[in-house]
Amino acid sequence: MSERATEYVTEEVWRQLFSRRRRRRRRCKGLARLAEAILTGKRMLHNLVGAIAAWLASLLGGDRVVQAFARQLAANIPLPPDAKMVAAARGLQVTGVLLCLVNGDDLTRCQCFIDLALEETKTQVKKILLAALEDWTALAHFPATSR
Template sequence: MSRAETDNAARACAQLVGGGGGDVIAAQALRYVAPETWSALVERHRGKGCDALAAFARALLDGKKSLHGVVGSLVGALLAALGRPRIEQAFARELVTRVPLPFGQEVALAARGLQAAGIFVCFTGGATMRDCACLQDLLAHEGRAQFENLLQGALHDWAELPARMHDDAIAPGPRTT
C-alpha cells in the first residue's frame, strides 16, 4: 500500500473517530469489557500506540487460519488410516479447511474488536494515525475496503465485525482488494 493510500486511510479514520465515532466505539467496547478495563487501556496507552493490540489481533487471525489447516490435515489423515481413496482424503481435507469452525466467529470478533480498540487508542492518544499499528495491519492484510468495513462496523454491533470482514470462512491464500 502506498504512502498516499495510507495517509488517505488515516484521514478517513481520524474523521470517523473524531466525528463522534470514537464515542460509539467506546460504547461498543464497554459491551464486552468492564469500564475500568477500558479506561485503563485508553489511559495507559495514551501516546504509546497499539502495537501489542495489533500483534495479538494478528496472532488470533493467523492462529485461526492455522487451526483450520490442522483440523483439515487430521481429517485427511484419519481417512487415509481408514483406507479411503486419495480423492476422498483431498476433498475432506479441503472442505474441512474452509468450513467455519464453531468458535471461529468468536476468535474473529476478538481480533477485530482489538483492532477497532487499537485504532481508538491511537486516535485518542494523539498518535499519528498513519503510524497506528492496527491501522497498518488492516491495510496490509485486508486492504482499504475491508478497513472501511471494519470502521463502519465498529459503530454498530461488534458481533457483526467478523461478517463485515469475511472472517466467517477461511480460504487459502492472501486476500485481494
C-alpha cells in the first residue's frame, strides 16, 4: 500500500501521516471530512454546470422544459475532473482506514471505513435493484456472502 501511495505523495509525508498513535485517529477524521468535501464539491460543480446550461437555454428562448432538460443533461454528464476527484476522495478514505487498522481501532468506529462502506453498499444495492428490474434470474450474479 505504501508503495502505491508514494507514487503520489512523498515517502516522508506518508511516514509523518502514520507517526504518533494518538494523532492517527484525528487524522482519519480529517481525511474523512476532506474526502466528503471533495465529493460535495464534485456535486456542486455538476449543479453549477447544469445551472449555466439552463441559463443559456433561457437566454436562447428555451421554455421551462428545454431549460430543465439542459440543466439535467449538463449536470449529469461526467466532467473531466470527475475521475480525479473521486480517486482523491477514495484515496483519502482508504488511507484513513489504514490509519485506523494500524491504530488497532474498531473499523465500525472508523469514519473513513463507514463512509466508504456506505457508498459501496449503496452502489451494490442499486446494481441489485436494477438487475431485478430487468430479469430476476440476473440476481444470481449477486450471491449472498457466507457468514
